[in-house]
Amino acid sequence: MAGTLYLVPTPIGNLGDISRRMADTLSLADFVAAEDTRVSVKLLNHLGLKKPMVTYHRHNTDSGGRAVIDRLLAGESCALVTDAGTPAISDPGEELVAQCAALSIPVCPIPGPCALVSALAVSGQPTGRFTFEGFLAMNKKNRRVRLDSLRGEERTMIFYEAPHKLTATLQDLAEAFGPDRPVSLCRELTKLHEEVRRTTLGEAAAWYQENAPKGEFVLVVRGAEPVQAQEAALEDGLEMVDRLREEGLSLRDAVKRSARELGLARNQLYDLAVGK
Ligand code: SAM
Numbered sequence: 001m002a003g004t005l006y007l008v009p010t011p012i013g014n015l016g017d018i019s020r021r022m023a024d025t026l027s028l029a030d031f032v033a034a035e036d037t038r039v040s041v042k043l044l045n046h047l048g049l050k051k052p053m054v055t056y057h058r059h060n061t062d063s064g065g066r067a068v069i070d071r072l073l074a075g076e077s078c079a080l081v082t083d084a085g086t087p088a089i090s091d092p093g094e095e096l097v098a099q100c101a102a103l104s105i106p107v108c109p110i111p112g113p114c115a116l117v118s119a120l121a122v123s124g125q126p127t128g129r130f131t132f133e134g135f136l137a138m139n140k141k142n143r144r145v146r147l148d149s150l151r152g153e154e155r156t157m158i159f160y161e162a163p164h165k166l167t168a169t170l171q172d173l174a175e176a177f178g179p180d181r182p183v184s185l186c187r188e189l190t191k192l193h194e195e196v197r198r199t200t201l202g203e204a205a206a207w208y209q210e211n212a213p214k215g216e217f218v219l220v221v222r223g224a225e226p227v228q229a230q231e232a233a234l235e236d237g238l239e240m241v242d243r244l245r246e247e248g249l250s251l252r253d254a255v256k257r258s259a260r261e262l263g264l265a266r267n268q269l270y271d272l273a274v275g276k
Helices: 020-028 037-046 061-073 094-102 115-123 140-149 163-177 201-210 227-246 251-262 266-273
Strands: 005-007 031-034 053-055 078-081 107-109 130-135 156-161 182-187 195-200 217-221
Touching (some): 031 061, 037 053, 061 078, 061 094, 094 107, 115 217, 140 163, 163 201, 227 266
Parallel strands (some): 031 078, 130 156
Antiparallel strands (some): 182 217
């Protein structure tokens, strides 16, 4: 009978987040497959464990994966760990889990630290419906296509980003979704300098242009206003424009005031008012 692949999350900063079950699983597994054995051995040392280790990372998913699968099929159990957080979430593991599923090898998830879940929970953005986007592509065209496809996304969107790419990514997000779109920047979660900055994409891009970002970030971006709500708001805007015009304001001033008071896009309201 095949052994089990255990997906063991590790702390994203705070060693206090190691759970009893994580430690027990690492202790009981026949071997540990690690993204970087130099990182994971520190965790094992902290737990007073000595385990046989193999590497499984994004550059050896074929050979590393085969070696793990062969041992699982021979009946050994394996604890898969990455440098931090939950395996298979923007980290190695996804393919290995798929291979195990295809071969009916049992896979057991151990719940634990995951940056996107902590960020979403603390963001103050709607949590009922969300989409996890991970890291945006670095290739400009692929990135633009992806962001274009997200323009009308109404669910809260979660992005991972490295500090040295944060400013450029905030600028791209502001361009795609508008500078006024709310964003929560969740930085260094569970660490000494943990910080949640709730602002807009435009303000965040301008801030980090002047102040180099430090540490690890998750960006939680508010989804687009539902189309129906937007239409309803524009209809309210139109009514207000008509009323103000009856009171003697010019079309331009009526649009300006209505857009400002109702938080609408001035151009959009103007086009609607002139019947474009
Ligand atoms: N598998 C991991 C998880 O479950 O969260 C994610 C690994 S991914 C390679 C690393 C990214 O996660 C970072 O670039 C950052 O966006 C986010 N991240 C990891 N730790 C974080 C922390 N303590 N605070 C904020 N973001 C973090």
